[in-house]
Amino acid sequence: MAATPAELSNAIAELLEAAGKDRPTLGLVPTMGALHQGHAALAQAARAENDVVVASIFVNPLQFDDPADLARYPRTLEADLDLLGAAGVDVVFAPTEETMYPGGLPLVRVSSGSLGTRFEGASRPRHFDGVLTVVAKLLHCAQPAVPAEYRAYFGQKDAQQVALIRRMVADLNFPVQIRPVPIVRAADGLAESSRNVFLSPEDRLNALVLSAALRQLRDRAEAGRPLDLPAAVGLITAQAGVELDYLQVVDPLTLDPVPAGPEDTLTGPALALAAARVGGIRLIDNMELQA
Numbered sequence: 001m002a003a004t005p006a007e008l009s010n011a012i013a014e015l016l017e018a019a020g021k022d023r024p025t026l027g028l029v030p031t032m033g034a035l036h037q038g039h040a041a042l043a044q045a046a047r048a049e050n051d052v053v054v055a056s057i058f059v060n061p062l063q064f065d066d067p068a069d070l071a072r073y074p075r076t077l078e079a080d081l082d083l084l085g086a087a088g089v090d091v092v093f094a095p096t097e098e099t100m101y102p103g104g105l106p107l108v109r110v111s112s113g114s115l116g117t118r119f120e121g122a123s124r125p126r127h128f129d130g131v132l133t134v135v136a137k138l139l140h141c142a143q144p145a146v147p148a149e150y151r152a153y154f155g156q157k158d159a160q161q162v163a164l165i166r167r168m169v170a171d172l173n174f175p176v177q178i179r180p181v182p183i184v185r186a187a188d189g190l191a192e193s194s195r196n197v198f199l200s201p202e203d204r205l206n207a208l209v210l211s212a213a214l215r216q217l218r219d220r221a222e223a224g225r226p227l228d229l230p231a232a233v234g235l236i237t238a239q240a241g242v243e244l245d246y247l248q249v250v251d252p253l254t255l256d257p258v259p260a261g262p263e264d265t266l267t268g269p270a271l272a273l274a275a276a277r278v279g280g281i282r283l284i285d286n287m288e289l290q291a
């Protein structure tokens, strides 16, 4: 385990050198811990494609607008280290808040622009500035000091986060490739999330309406039928115990809404994005739609 950027750099340099290649590959898997099968899929994807794999565990205060949400965020370091070890991760970077933000929260931050104020950003003000700022720092901390292919792995469950990180890397010339990993779902269809541990059995059953509404949109798109977004919205709003935040069909890259009314059929790839509160817990989910 590495606790400081210097320890991380040294460990990465040694492992890249030990790979014995002209241009070895390095994969970084950023997480906030409380790991589950979704994170395991990220680590496994990185392990399959790289000589050296690093994961980070850091609950980033900068991306929480709600102090209560930050305070109760689950922390399970020992189990996390076991999961990452089993997935074949070489080094875990687990810095303290003081190490990441010496002297307090940073004055200079990455701005997520207009893409960061919609959907998740509308409900969680400044969330994506906090995400991009810490991801920029983590990417710098793990940046290989010798010639290497550098890749970073993010879950498609956080589709807006992936879109924003891709834009940051392109707009600010970060020398890293962003690799999205498909959503991992539990057997009942619920997208795996660290916050699922807060759901009561009844909340969990109620929450299944989210993936059901997304599947309805996906099936309509595949069948070439009109999407009828209002019908999918109706499915969620009719579910007791679930408070819909948004359900929208968008362009996968720009996240601009695409027409999805009762008469609109899909003309290209799209993404259905959803967020809801279930038993006071905010859940997000999404699904790719193909015409």
Ligand SMILES: Nc1ncnc2c1ncn2[C@@H]1O[C@H](COP(=O)(O)OP(=O)(O)OP(=O)(O)O)[C@@H](O)[C@H]1O
Pocket: 030, 031, 032, 033, 037, 038, 039, 041, 042, 153, 154, 155, 156, 157, 158, 181, 182, 183, 184, 185, 191, 192, 193, 194, 195, 196
């Ligand atoms: N079900 C999942 N499938 C694929 N990737 C996932 C899944 N859940 C989380 N990830 C990815 O794991 C990385 C770390 O996410 P994070 O530690 O915030 O976990 P989380 O389960 O999303 O937590 P949260 O409760 O904050 O939603 C992110 O890139 C995220 O998209």
Ligand SMILES: CC(C)(CO)[C@@H](O)C(=O)[O-]
Pocket: 030, 031, 032, 058, 060, 063, 131, 134, 135, 158, 161
């Ligand atoms: C990318 C990330 C690790 C940054 O804190 C976080 O937003 C997450 O876990 O998705």
Ligand code: BAL
Pocket: 032, 063, 158
């Ligand atoms: N996976 C997103 C991190 C967060 O909810 O803050």
